Amino acid sequence: MFLILENRGTGYIYQASATQTYPVGTCLSMRFVDNDKKYKITSMCQLRRKSLEPHCGVLAQGFGAGGLPLGRRMRVVSGGKGRGQEELCVVCGDKASGYHYNALTCEGCKGFFRRSVTKKAVYQCKSGGGCEMDMYMRRKCQDCRLRKCRAVGMLAECLLTEVQCQSKRLRKGGKVRGHKEEENTDNKRVSSTSRLPGQVIESRADPVCLLASGTGMAILGFDLLDFPDQSSLLSISSLEVMFLLSAQQFSHNPTSPSPDATHPGSLFVPRSTDRASLQAASCIERMQELILDLLSRVCGAQAGAARGGPQRFGRLLGRLTELRTLRHNYLLLTRRQPGH
C-alpha cells in the first residue's frame, strides 16, 4: 500500500520529497508557502533525514485531529495520576510543574516567559492577537502566548535581574556569601507582593464591559471560592473574597469572548479608543491597582504557614485566573442559551 504526497503547486514539501515513496506511518514535517497546513498525505513515505524517525505514530503537524505539536521528546504520561487530577498550566493547559513567576504553569511556558522577558522580545501575532492558547498554538503564536502569560499573572519582576544573576554565578564560582545573597531572595519575595499591583493590570475594559462581565461572576465566584478543597486549603476570608471579586470586576481578560460585532448577542460593547474611554480605562486601572494592593496587604497581614505563607497572594491570584476561565465558559454558555 502506498500513498502519494500531493504537492499543491503553491508550496513545497519540507524534509520530504514529493516524488519519493515512504513507508506507512512515517512522520513528515511539511510546510507550504501559502501556510496551509491542511495538506493531504496520500502516499507513504520513506525518511531520509535522521531527525525524522519512521513509525513513531505521530502525524505531521496540522494533520492530526488533536492538533498536538509534533513531539520533540514525547513525554510518557504517568499512569498513576489521572489527567483530571493533575494541575494544568493556566497558559496552555499542559501539565503544570508548579508556580512560576507567580502563575501555575508548565516548564515550557516557564522557560518561554523567562526567555521572552530576558531578551525583551517583541512578537507580532499574525491573526490579530486572538489566538486561543493550547499545547499546539503555544508554539505557533509567541505574541498570544506571551500575552496569555501576562494575563494569567506571570510577572517579569519575579525574574532575577542581570546583576542578581551575575552575583549568583559569582557566588557559585567563588562561594561569596553574605549580604548580597539575602538581597536576592528578599527581592524575589518582595517583588511578588508589594510591586505586584501595578504590574498585573491589563486593563482595557470599559464600564459597560465591566458591568456586563460582572453579571454572573459573583455567583460563579462564590461557588468557586466555596469549593471545599479550594477554600479549606487557602482558608479564604470573606474580606479576601470581596477583594478578589472586586479585582475581577475591574479586570479585562483578553482570552474572554471578544467584545465586538463578530459575536452577535455578546454582552459586551465594542472597545473604543476615544478620549473618554481611555480616561475611563485609566480610572479603572487605578481602581484595580488599589484593590490588588489592599488584597496583598490583607494577605500579608494574615500570612502564616497554615495560610499559604508569603505566596498566598500569588495563589489567590491563581484563583482569580480560574474565575476568569469560569466567566469565559459562563459567557459561552449563556450566549448559546438566550435569556440568560
Next chain:
DNA sequence: AAACGTACAAGTATACTGGA
C-alpha cells in the same frame, strides 16, 4: 518542597546551493 536559572538535545525557520 518550591521556584529559580542553566545546559543541552531536538525541533523549526530561514538562507543558501545546485540541478533541471
Next chain:
DNA sequence: GTCCAGTATACTTGTACGTT
C-alpha cells in the same frame, strides 16, 4: 531567470537538573 529539492545554519523550544 525561475522553480524546486536538498542542505546548512541559526534560532527556539522543552526537559532535566543543579542551586537556593
